Amino acid sequence: MEKDHRLTRRNFLKKGAMVTALGAACTVGVTGTASAKAGTYATLIDLTRCDGCKNEPIPKCVEACRKENVKKFPEPREPIKNLWPQKTFDDWSKKREVTNQLTPYNWTTVQKVEVEGEEIFIPRRCMHCDNPPCANLCPFGALNKYSDGSVVINHNLCMGGAKCKAVCPWHIPQRQSGVGLYLKLQPMPAGGGVMYKCDLCHDRLKNGMIPACVEACDKRLGDKKPLHFGKRDDLVKIAHERAKEIKGFIYGENENGGTATFYVSKVPFERIDSKLKEAKSSLPMSKVLNPLRAVNSWAKGFLIAPLISGLAAVGLAVYHRRIEKMEEEKE
Numbered sequence: 001m002e003k004d005h006r007l008t009r010r011n012f013l014k015k016g017a018m019v020t021a022l023g024a025a026c027t028v029g030v031t032g033t034a035s036a037k038a039g040t041y042a043t044l045i046d047l048t049r050c051d052g053c054k055n056e057p058i059p060k061c062v063e064a065c066r067k068e069n070v071k072k073f074p075e076p077r078e079p080i081k082n083l084w085p086q087k088t089f090d091d092w093s094k095k096r097e098v099t100n101q102l103t104p105y106n107w108t109t110v111q112k113v114e115v116e117g118e119e120i121f122i123p124r125r126c127m128h129c130d131n132p133p134c135a136n137l138c139p140f141g142a143l144n145k146y147s148d149g150s151v152v153i154n155h156n157l158c159m160g161g162a163k164c165k166a167v168c169p170w171h172i173p174q175r176q177s178g179v180g181l182y183l184k185l186q187p188m189p190a191g192g193g194v195m196y197k198c199d200l201c202h203d204r205l206k207n208g209m210i211p212a213c214v215e216a217c218d219k220r221l222g223d224k225k226p227l228h229f230g231k232r233d234d235l236v237k238i239a240h241e242r243a244k245e246i247k248g249f250i251y252g253e254n255e256n257g258g259t260a261t262f263y264v265s266k267v268p269f270e271r272i273d274s275k276l277k278e279a280k281s282s283l284p285m286s287k288v289l290n291p292l293r294a295v296n297s298w299a300k301g302f303l304i305a306p307l308i309s310g311l312a313a314v315g316l317a318v319y320h321r322r323i324e325k326m327e328e329e330k331e
């Protein structure tokens with residue numbers, strides 16, 4: 001019989017056994033806020049349990065995400081014109097089959113590293129930060145942090161200026177040119193297409209369902225699945241219990257000021273990060289602080305917030321690059 005994958009008391013995570021059981025079934029709120037923490041949802045990814053779906057053509061979580069979001073994928077207007085004044089554009093529409101990295105047509109991917117002869121598979125996608133720089137610094141207000149925990153790009157408002165990508169510590173959002181509002185406003189240096197990324201299956205949450213990737217992983221592995229979805233506060237506790245049980249480590253609880261995606265691993269994340277960097281991955285797992293705290297208090301009360309946001313976005317992009325450079329030099 002098909003499992004019930006709706007957000008019910010029955011299919012939440014269960015303490016200890018890492019099966020389903022958190023809190024009561026609830027209607028997910030969808031208010032857009034700058035920051036939303038208490039009562040929001042989150043995902044826990046247990047790296048000791050992910051086998052990368054090695055024997056499948058593509059990982060089941062990746063396949064499910066692509067299927068779920070196919071209607072949201074961009075259909076660019078050809079020919080795609082060069083951006084102004086950069087004389088370039090981003091076009092993934094002829095490489096839709098790519099699954100080993102994030103693209104506008106692939107919102108989750110599974111990385112692989114080897115540490116001391118052990119393979120580690122790492123499902124990656126937007127971390128859904130508690131205080132997301134991408135949403136707070138988008139000059140067009142195209143991103144929102146919702147009370148269900150998701151950070152969502154409004155594709156109808158996005159100009160594709162890619163500030164969100166520049167200020168995201170993991171550079172998650174990906175641009176497709178030849179689509180969106182900027183076509184009507186060209187030439188314009190701020191534009192260039194539309195940005196795409198995981199939206200935590202915001203529409204499914206509104207309908208009381210769990211994310212498609214979590215559902216697919218559950219169908220394949222049942223109680224042994226690495227992906228778990230539930231209330232953030234409950235998942236934090238379970239992540240700590242699991243980390244204690246395996247003498248392991250947590251990533252995501254405090255990174256970038258806290259996120260709605262937690263990883264648990266037996267191997268320290270510093271080692272995973274250095275392996276990812278060794279492999280020149282564009283998706284590292286470095287320790288990141290949230291420099292927005294300072295920017296937020298500084299900008300509070302100003303009517304010129306969008307301008308400040310734009311300037312702060314540029315500043316933050318430079319800041320992240322400097323941190324990356326310092327880390328590279330340290331290594």
Ligand code: SF4
Pocket residue numbers: 049050051052053059060061062110121123216217220221225226227
């Ligand atoms: S998270 Fe689940 S579905 Fe995705 S690669 Fe790992 S085991 Fe497979």
Ligand code: SF4
Pocket residue numbers: 126127128129132133134135151164167168169170171172173197256
């Ligand atoms: S991971 Fe990046 S894109 Fe996702 S919410 Fe955080 S800052 Fe935004």
Ligand code: SF4
Pocket residue numbers: 064065066068069107108125197198199200201211212213214
């Ligand atoms: S939460 Fe939804 S959009 Fe995000 S990776 Fe999973 S299936 Fe894709």
